Amino acid sequence: MDITGGDEDLAGRPEDEPLMSERRNLANLAYRLLGSLTEAEDAVQEAYARWFAQAVERRAAVSNPPAWLTTVVSRICMDQLRSARMRRERYVGEWIPEPLPARAEWSALSHGSTATDPADHITLDESVEMAFLVVLDSMTPAERVAFMLHDVFRMPFNEVAGIVGRTPGACRELASSGRRRVAAARTRGARAQRRSAVVGEFRRAWQAMDVDALVRLLDPSVVAVADGGGRATASPTPVRGHLRVAEFLVRLAELAGRLDLLERTVNGQPGLVAMHGSQVLTVYAFDIEESHIRRIWAMRNPDKLRPWSRWGERPPRA
Numbered sequence: 001m002d003i004t005g006g007d008e009d010l011a012g013r014p015e016d017e018p019l020m021s022e023r024r025n026l027a028n029l030a031y032r033l034l035g036s037l038t039e040a041e042d043a044v045q046e047a048y049a050r051w052f053a054q055a056v057e058r059r060a061a062v063s064n065p066p067a068w069l070t071t072v073v074s075r076i077c078m079d080q081l082r083s084a085r086m087r088r089e090r091y092v093g094e095w096i097p098e099p100l101p102a103r104a105e106w107s108a109l110s111h112g113s114t115a116t117d118p119a120d121h122i123t124l125d126e127s128v129e130m131a132f133l134v135v136l137d138s139m140t141p142a143e144r145v146a147f148m149l150h151d152v153f154r155m156p157f158n159e160v161a162g163i164v165g166r167t168p169g170a171c172r173e174l175a176s177s178g179r180r181r182v183a184a185a186r187t188r189g190a191r192a193q194r195r196s197a198v199v200g201e202f203r204r205a206w207q208a209m210d211v212d213a214l215v216r217l218l219d220p221s222v223v224a225v226a227d228g229g230g231r232a233t234a235s236p237t238p239v240r241g242h243l244r245v246a247e248f249l250v251r252l253a254e255l256a257g258r259l260d261l262l263e264r265t266v267n268g269q270p271g272l273v274a275m276h277g278s279q280v281l282t283v284y285a286f287d288i289e290e291s292h293i294r295r296i297w298a299m300r301n302p303d304k305l306r307p308w309s310r311w312g313e314r315p316p317r318a
Contacts, residue, residue: 019051019065019066019069020048022065022066022069022070023044023048023121024121024123025066025070026043026044026047026069026070026073027040027041027044027121027122028121028122028123029070029073029074029077029148029149029153030043030044030073030076030077031100031122031128032127032128032133032136032148032152033074033077033078033081033136033144033145033148034077034080034081034084035097035098035133035136035137036097036098036304037098037100037119037122037307038098038303038304038306039080043073043076043077043080044073046072046076047069047072047073047076048069050072051065051068051069051072067159070155071162071163074145074149074163075163077145078141078142078145078163078164081141081144081145082141085141091229091230092228092229092230092236093226093227093228093229093230093234093235093236093237094225094226094227094234094236094237094238095137095227095229096130096134096225096226096227096297096298096299096304097130097133097134097137098299098304099130099266099267099271099283099285099297099299099304099305099308100119100122100124100128100266100267100268100307101119101264101265101266101283101307101308102124102264102265102268103119103120105264105265119307124265124267124268125268126268127148127152128267128268129267129268129269130266130267130269130285130286130287130297131185131287131295132182133267134185134295134297135181135182135185136148136178138181139177139178139181140174142164142165142166142174143174143175143177143178144178145160145163145164146160146164146166146171146174146175146178147174147175147177147178147179147182148178149163150171150172150175151175151178151179157169157171157172157175160175192270194288194290194291195269195270195286195288196263196270198217198270198286198288198291198292198293199263199270199271199272199286199288200263200270201213201217202214202217202272202286202293203261203263203272205217206249206250206253206261207253207261209250209253209254211243211246211247211250214242214245214246214249214250215242215243215246217291217292217293218242218245218246218292218293219242219289219292219293219294220241220242221240221241221242221294222240222241222242222245222292222293222294222295222296223238223239223240223245223294223295223296224238224239224240224245224248224249224295224296224298225238225295225296225297225298226297226298226299226300227297227298227299227300227301227304228300228301229300229301229303229304231300231301231302231303232281232300232301232302233300234298234300234301235248245296256274259274259275259276259281260274260275260276261273261274261275262274262275266283266284266285267285269285269286270286271283271284271285271286272284273308279309280305280308280309281300282298282299282300283298283299283305283308284296284297284298284299285297285299
């Protein structure tokens with residue numbers, strides 16, 4: 001069922017407007033659970049389709065429609081997460097969550113376009129940082145859903161239990177386990193201004209192919225991970241250590257030739273976007289502790305760069 005238009009568009013009725021306004025909250029939940037903007041939008045769309053597929057009488061009997069939608073989206077995401085584990089076994093190379101752009105930075109959106117992109121619904125905060133999403137991805141589906149619903153979206157455990165299919169006590173343990181994973185991975189993150197400065201220094205050192213300058217900016221145990229998904233050239237395994245990563249980056253620069261390397265916000269944090277003309281080739285996210293880069297995530301899979309490609313159709317501001 002199409003809930004976005006048509007003669008029989010039930011979502012277009014005035015009484016449905018408050019329910020449709022929940023789309024932003026649902027998209028925020030689904031993206032954090034799935035790490036994929038595309039799959040999050042599909043999950044939200046499916047939840048609304050199930051809602052409007054019900055008879056009017058059944059919908060009227062639901063005392064809290066937003067809570068109903070939240071439950072359905074969460075269960076859809078749990079099913080997706082379970083099937084994702086099998087899909088990952090067939091995935092080519094490393095898997096990284098889908099990077100999220102910041103709409104305001106792209107000049108293509110200031111040329112009279114009023115179209116709404118799914119990324120517009122996602123709030124940029126600590127829980128969408130790439131480092132946070134990578135930790136979430138290490139959790140079991142039940143652990144991830146319980147932790148997100150309770151610790152991030154502040155849902156009581158008795159309600160979480162109904163979604164996860166466990167007792168409230170079991171959900172409390174799941175959320176606690178997820179909390180420990182996040183705490184173990186959390187670093188003494190640099191302040192926003194310092195993060196931006198480090199990314200800027202990194203960009204200049206990389207463009208200058210200055211191995212020594214890159215080494216100084218990288219943590220000795222830095223790890224660089226690339227996701228090509230079999231659709232773009234990428235290192236099949238992580239590159240580790242500041243000297244190896246620095247030398248690897250310089251080789252990449254030598255092979256790539258002239259590219260525009262732009263400082264842009266990636267998942268709410270300073271990042272880089274590599275472009276050839278108007279084509280977005282790679283999006284880079286970083287985990288920065290104090291003044292050193294601990295993790296580099298390079299997204300090259302074009303399937304995961306669709307929001308960036310749409311927004312890069314016209315040359316972005318330098």
